[in-house]
Amino acid sequence: MKSRYDIFSKISSCLEDEPGRTKSGLPYVTLSYAQSIDGSIAYRPGRPLALSCEDSLVFTHRLRSIHQGILVGIGTVLADNPYLTVRHVQGKNPQPIVVDGRLRFPLDAHALKNQRIPWIATSERPDAEREQVLMRSGVKILRIPSNSNGLIDLAALLRRLIDMRITSLMVEGGAEIITSFLKHQLVDQLVLTISHVHIGGMHAVWPLQINLSNPPVLRNMEWEPCGSDVILRADMVWNEQ
Ligand SMILES: NC(=O)c1ccc[n+]([C@@H]2O[C@H](COP(=O)([O-])OP(=O)(O)OC[C@H]3O[C@@H](n4cnc5c(N)ncnc54)[C@H](OP(=O)(O)O)[C@@H]3O)[C@@H](O)[C@H]2O)c1
Numbered sequence: 001m002k003s004r005y006d007i008f009s010k011i012s013s014c015l016e017d018e019p020g021r022t023k024s025g026l027p028y029v030t031l032s033y034a035q036s037i038d039g040s041i042a043y044r045p046g047r048p049l050a051l052s053c054e055d056s057l058v059f060t061h062r063l064r065s066i067h068q069g070i071l072v073g074i075g076t077v078l079a080d081n082p083y084l085t086v087r088h089v090q091g092k093n094p095q096p097i098v099v100d101g102r103l104r105f106p107l108d109a110h111a112l113k114n115q116r117i118p119w120i121a122t123s124e125r126p127d128a129e130r131e132q133v134l135m136r137s138g139v140k141i142l143r144i145p146s147n148s149n150g151l152i153d154l155a156a157l158l159r160r161l162i163d164m165r166i167t168s169l170m171v172e173g174g175a176e177i178i179t180s181f182l183k184h185q186l187v188d189q190l191v192l193t194i195s196h197v198h199i200g201g202m203h204a205v206w207p208l209q210i211n212l213s214n215p216p217v218l219r220n221m222e223w224e225p226c227g228s229d230v231i232l233r234a235d236m237v238w239n240e241q
Contacts, residue, residue, distance in 0.1 A: 065091025
């Protein structure tokens, strides 16, 4: 491992090197979230918690600005009511995408006030009345097949996104979404903000979900201090023999 204090340029070049399509033909996926030193991303499920220091917040917004899409689960929208925009630096807003199988997206969500209104990835048979209400508020509904657990099939969603010219995607959470992206081996790059506090709360990855006979390997790991936090970046390699 090495610390070269140039993580952001490394990330930018990763996105440029992958001109949209990874070998799998899916968008290039950056998994990025803030965690405490003990691996917590929230104190309790469904509760917001500010973990990043000012400097790492700026870093995260720079990261947002170089991705074409930003994705969160509906649990994060309900807990944090995020704008999903670039505000702490000058830069382009990515397209917000919310994974929301039951159309629980609230009509007073902050993300509806943005210039770029969210796309909502929902099941193939959504509640028609709710779908109409949400569409009237400006959201685009993407109907995506469900997997055997009744959740949105994330690989199918990524295939849809590439058709819609989203070639790079920043996945910000929460825990269930992070776990699903890892479980289905859909992450190309990990960018962690590690805050120096202990929280003892909800962990980023659910237990017993990763296939231990074929765990992901982190390659080209780098880190740098960022205010009072540390930013860590690595390529995620799957199926390494
Ligand atoms: N520290 C950080 O960087 C950070 C970042 C983001 C969020 N958070 C925290 O994380 C918490 C929210 O996390 P969460 O786990 O409760 O919710 P989440 O991961 O944001 O959303 C999970 C929900 O998405 C829907 N979903 C549909 N298909 C899915 C799939 N294939 N895989 C996973 N989810 C799918 C499900 O709801 P339906 O069944 O209704 O479809 C599921 O319950 C909040 O406390 C928030 O503050 C922290």
